[in-house]
Amino acid sequence: MNEKSWTKDVAPAEFIENAKNFQDLIMQYRCAIREVQTKLEVLDDEFSVEYKRNPISFIKTRIKKPQSIFDKLQRMGLEFSIENIQKYLNDVAGIRVVCAFVDDIYWIVDLITQQDDIKVLKVKDYIKNPKPSGYRSYHMVVEIPVFFSKGKTPMKVELQIRTNGMDFWATLEHQLRYKKGIEEIPGYDHISAQLQHCAQAVMDADTEMQKMKNQIGHFNEI
Numbered sequence: 426m427n428e429k430s431w432t433k434d435v436a437p438a439e440f441i442e443n444a445k446n447f448q449d450l451i452m453q454y455r456c457a458i459r460e461v462q463t464k465l466e467v468l469d470d471e472f473s474v475e476y477k478r479n480p481i482s483f484i485k486t487r488i489k490k491p492q493s494i495f496d497k498l499q500r501m502g503l504e505f506s507i508e509n510i511q512k513y514l515n516d517v518a519g520i521r522v523v524c525a526f527v528d529d530i531y532w533i534v535d536l537i538t539q540q541d542d543i544k545v546l547k548v549k550d551y552i553k554n555p556k557p558s559g560y561r562s563y564h565m566v567v568e569i570p571v572f573f574s575k576g577k578t579p580m581k582v583e584l585q586i587r588t589n590g591m592d593f594w595a596t597l598e599h600q601l602r603y604k605k606g607i608e609e610i611p612g613y614d615h616i617s618a619q620l621q622h623c624a625q626a627v628m629d630a631d632t633e634m635q636k637m638k639n640q641i642g643h644f645n646e647i
Contacts, residue, residue, distance in 0.1 A: 484523070488519075498510070498514070522585070559624025561627075601620065602616075
């Protein structure tokens with residue numbers, strides 16, 4: 426599929442075939458998300474039995490929209506094609522894992538990494554090394570085999586793992602900072618500084634909550 430697939434100049438048969446191929450690819454990404462999500466839910470269930478609490482507060486999944494995929498490839502100077510999507514984009518399939526405590530994040534990372542059918546392709550630890558904006562989260566791109574009727578297909582999934590506080594800040598920061606034209610409004614530098622201040626407050630809260638958890642010990646002893 427290429428840029429012509431989005432125009433009226435493409436013959437109907439070609440458009441239908443391209444659309445079918447794209448939908449087939451998106452189906453594969455949905456299946457990859459289910460595979461990884463199931464692994465996360467199994468780990469959460471096991472932890473619940475062992476320690477009487479769930480480290481995962483909730484899981485959100487998403488498939489990147491066709492227009493967003495197209496725009497990203499355009500920014501990279503690449504043709505809109507199935508091959509380029511699979512080769513160059515790591516975030517078509519995304520899973521956000523929101524945890525209670527910071528150490529839960531690294532517990533999940535360790536156990537996911539140890540699974541022999543998962544290959545870790547890329548890691549960015551924005552918790553130990555926050556972005557200048559104040560953004561914190563643990564990002565990892567994994568590859569997992571998905572079995573279809575045509576055989577085994579390796580699929581990439583991006584994981585973003587963060588605490589409730591990090592997720593709260595990131596969600597609101599995205600709404601505020603990425604509002605169209607916000608860079609031109611008076612006081613933008615002050616708004617950025619305030620966002621950084623709030624990010625530090627969330628970091629401090631996460632640290633204090635982790636300290637209290639460590640003082641209490643394993644929840645199964647309560």
